[in-house]
Amino acid sequence: MSKIPEIAAAVETGKIKLIEGLVQEALDAGEDPNEILDKGMIDAMSIVGAKFQTNEIFVPEMLVAARTMKKGVEMLRPLLTAGAIGKHGKYIIGTVQGDLHDIGKNLVALMIEAAGFEIVDLGVDVPPEKFVEAIKANPGCKIVGASALLTTTMEALRGTVKAIVEAGCRDLVKIMIGGAPITQEFADEIGADAYTPDAGSAAVVALQLVS
Numbered sequence: 001m002s003k004i005p006e007i008a009a010a011v012e013t014g015k016i017k018l019i020e021g022l023v024q025e026a027l028d029a030g031e032d033p034n035e036i037l038d039k040g041m042i043d044a045m046s047i048v049g050a051k052f053q054t055n056e057i058f059v060p061e062m063l064v065a066a067r068t069m070k071k072g073v074e075m076l077r078p079l080l081t082a083g084a085i086g087k088h089g090k091y092i093i094g095t096v097q098g099d100l101h102d103i104g105k106n107l108v109a110l111m112i113e114a115a116g117f118e119i120v121d122l123g124v125d126v127p128p129e130k131f132v133e134a135i136k137a138n139p140g141c142k143i144v145g146a147s148a149l150l151t152t153t154m155e156a157l158r159g160t161v162k163a164i165v166e167a168g169c170r171d172l173v174k175i176m177i178g179g180a181p182i183t184q185e186f187a188d189e190i191g192a193d194a195y196t197p198d199a200g201s202a203a204v205v206a207l208q209l210v211s
């Protein structure tokens with residue numbers, strides 16, 4: 001029987017001590033790492049978000065669920081990034097200023113790396129000028145990805161695009177944005193090149209942008 005429902009339950013309830021054993025059992029049983037990620041972890045995290053919204057859980061529970069997922073993702077990482085790393089150039093990625101959410105950003109980085117880019121990860125709470133510095137410091141960089149999970153930090157995405165334009169770097173890179181509150185309309189409005197709703201499509205679009 002599939003271990004994925006147990007993995008989902010462990011992420012949802014933040015059973016950090018159980019996650020590695022469960023993921024290992026699923027892998028040993030031949031379950032698909034992508035399926036474990038999508039159905040066992042990403043879906044569980046959506047439930048966590050919904051429960052937070054309805055005050056069924058609070059920040060500490062959300063945090064321990066996030067840590068549990070991170071631990072599980074680390075186990076899948078080598079299996080998801082078996083491709084030829086770096087053959088499509090560099091991809092700078094970060095979560096914008098004021099925002100500490102990095103699970104989605106890390107998943108996008110993982111999928112983009114698996115698609116053959118070299119990742120330059122700036123981390124979280126990244127001010128616009130740090131994106132600009134990174135572009136200047138990485139001449140081989142073709143794409144910049146910026147993530148925002150809060151409606152209050154969406155404006156920092158606009159600021160990031162603006163800073164890249166004002167620094168004269170706009171023609172050097174394509175800009176991709178994402179995060180739960182982001183839409184295609186918002187991407188168009190702030191002058192980003194692409195928006196995608198998830199990590200899988202982010203990798204597909206990144207390849208299209210450099211082809």
Ligand code: B12
Nearest residue numbers: 049053100101102103104145147150151178179180198199
């Ligand atoms: C886990 C979590 C946390 C954790 C984060 C831990 C971590 N290391 O990331 C902690 C506990 C720290 C946290 C804190 C807060 N959080 Co929070 N959090 C979440 C939660 C439950 C899940 C986010 C997540 O990881 N999802 C799973 C990943 C896989 O999905 P994702 O991030 O959307 O990423 C995917 C796509 O969006 C896309 N994507 C993401 N980035 C990018 C970038 C590019 C370039 C591309 C192309 C695509 C892309 O691909 C990703 C992978 O498929 C969400 C609820 C939700 N449903 O989003 C709330 C949520 C985002 N948090 C919320 C809030 C309010 C907060 C706090 C303000 C709470 C508080 N009172 O302190 C703080 C803010 C801290 C800060 N300054 O950032 C609200 C935001 C509401 C709003 N409208 O702004 C949400 C929506 C919860 C809710 N339903 O109310 N949070």
